[in-house]
Amino acid sequence: MRITYEWRGDFDNTALNSLHAEAFEHAPLPIDWRTQVQRHSLGWVCAREDGRLVGFVNVAWDGGVHAFILDTMVAGDLRGTGVGTELVAVAARHARAADCEWLHVDFDEHLRPFYFEACGFQPTDAGLIALPRPDGRPE
DSSP: EEEEEEOOOOOOOOHHHHHHHHHTSOOOOOOHHHHHHHHHHHEEEEEEEEEEEEEEEEEOOSSSSEEEEEEEEEGGGTTTEEEEHHHHHHHHHHHHHTTEEEEEEOOOGEEEEEIIIOOOOOOOOOOOOOOOOTTOOOO
């Protein structure tokens, strides 16, 4: 298995939508990821195995010293092989190179070992406000 990692790598929306659906266990959605990340992100990392998109992480930022890991995804057949850890490591190197001083992440409880042990994040106090849609359902 040879996985390559590319900062701000090119990707196909259909492939990324399929990977997102697999990673977050939902039906594929028609999201225009390319426009979204080009407009709002510091960068992103694509992981490929023999041309197949097998991993992705988005790095949003505030335009200053704070970067944010979003949507870390790894194909199901490669989870637990270090692909996710390397995606985050590449993202961290590039955020640092862009003069960011902090890399933030939030995650579901079951991912604590991945982010704290494998990736080296430290626990912090943080807050969250849910912003439901007008019909009262969460987004």
